[in-house]
Amino acid sequence: MSAAQPIPGLAWFDIDDPDSPDLDDLAKRFGLHPLEIEDCRHRPQRAKAEDHQDYIFVVMKHLHPDKGIEFDDLDVFIGRDFIVTVHAPRDQATRVTARAIEEKTNRVDRLFYILLDEIVDAYLPVLDRLSDETSEIESTVLSRPDPDTLKRIFELKRKLIQFRRETNAMREVVNALMRREGGILNDDLDVYLRDVYDHLIRTVDLVETYRDLLTGSLDIYLSAVANRTNEVMKVLTIYGTVALPLIIITGFFGMNLPLPLQHSPHALTITCGIMGLSTVAILVYFKVKGWF
Numbered sequence: 628m629s630a631a632q633p634i635p636g637l638a639w640f641d642i643d644d645p646d647s648p649d650l651d652d653l654a655k656r657f658g659l660h661p662l663e664i665e666d667c668r669h670r671p672q673r674a675k676a677e678d679h680q681d682y683i684f685v686v687m688k689h690l691h692p693d694k695g696i697e698f699d700d701l702d703v704f705i706g707r708d709f710i711v712t713v714h715a716p717r718d719q720a721t722r723v724t725a726r727a728i729e730e731k732t733n734r735v736d737r738l739f740y741i742l743l744d745e746i747v748d749a750y751l752p753v754l755d756r757l758s759d760e761t762s763e764i765e766s767t768v769l770s771r772p773d774p775d776t777l778k779r780i781f782e783l784k785r786k787l788i789q790f791r792r793e794t795n796a797m798r799e800v801v802n803a804l805m806r807r808e809g810g811i812l813n814d815d816l817d818v819y820l821r822d823v824y825d826h827l828i829r830t831v832d833l834v835e836t837y838r839d840l841l842t843g844s845l846d847i848y849l850s851a852v853a854n855r856t857n858e859v860m861k862v863l864t865i866y867g868t869v870a871l872p873l874i875i876i877t878g879f880f881g882m883n884l885p886l887p888l889q890h891s892p893h894a895l896t897i898t899c900g901i902m903g904l905s906t907v908a909i910l911v912y913f914k915v916k917g918w919f
Contacts, residue, residue, distance in 0.1 A: 636733045638709040667702045667713045674796035676803045682706040683811050688793045696786040698793050710735040736812045740819050747823050750830050761837050768844045772851040784841050791834045798827040872905035
């Protein structure tokens with residue numbers, strides 16, 4: 628058990644190992660429900676907020692900015708005079724402590740807001756990187772619609788689906804905290820919770836926008852592949868059509884039967900001339916029709 632940087636006047640217990648026996652000691656000390664202790668140890672859980680008489684249990688989804696789209700649970704027990712955070716080892720507690728000291732925080736509910744705000748603020752930089760990747764795919768899909776581009780589209784769509792699922796759950800958590808009636812969190816935090824809620828609304832809207840853009844990129848990819856296939860088939864069809872008279876003529880004169888010009892010394896020249904004229908005639912016809 629640790630408190631990364633002690634904050635005077637705050638009973639903040641930071642558990643960086645969910646399996647630590649210190650968590651059991653705190654559960655007995657503050658009367659924490661055993662099912663919620665089990666949630667802390669069996670991860671991942673969905674984001675949620677459960678209100679009790681003496682404390683609130685909140686599961687928040689922390690995003691690792693250095694691991695792409697990978698969420699982890701941050702479990703928080705907030706009482707009237709204590710706060711317990713449970714998480715896997717990382718530097719989140721240090722950043723929150725630094726901000727709490729800077730803002731001279733001396734209330735556990737205010738510390739809880741800072742923690743929530745830090746987690747939600749970490750979503751947007753990752754979403755900005757996804758936006759850049761989406762723009763890059765949009766540029767690539769027209770010039771190079773290859774299987775690698777299709778793979779990138781599906782991978783990014785999968786990331787955005789996960790992002791939307793977690794941020795939607797977080798939005799419901801903040802909404803539930805805003806609709807509470809009194810209790811552990813003071814009413815003066817409502818304006819701050821609304822600000823966090825607005826950030827989550829913006830995040831969800833951006834995720835939906837990027838998903839729509841990727842869907843459009845996928846449609847463009849499929850159209851580009853279909854157009855390229857049509858171009859290839861058109862060229863092959865032209866080649867096959869041009870070669871068809873040549874096949875007929877050579878097949879006709881290749882029959883083992885008495886044929887005109889069979890004994891003529893100019894038979895080969897005449898036959899080649901007929902084939903050349905038929906080829907030119909077909910090409911002229913295609914050109915007139917505008918087929919190439």
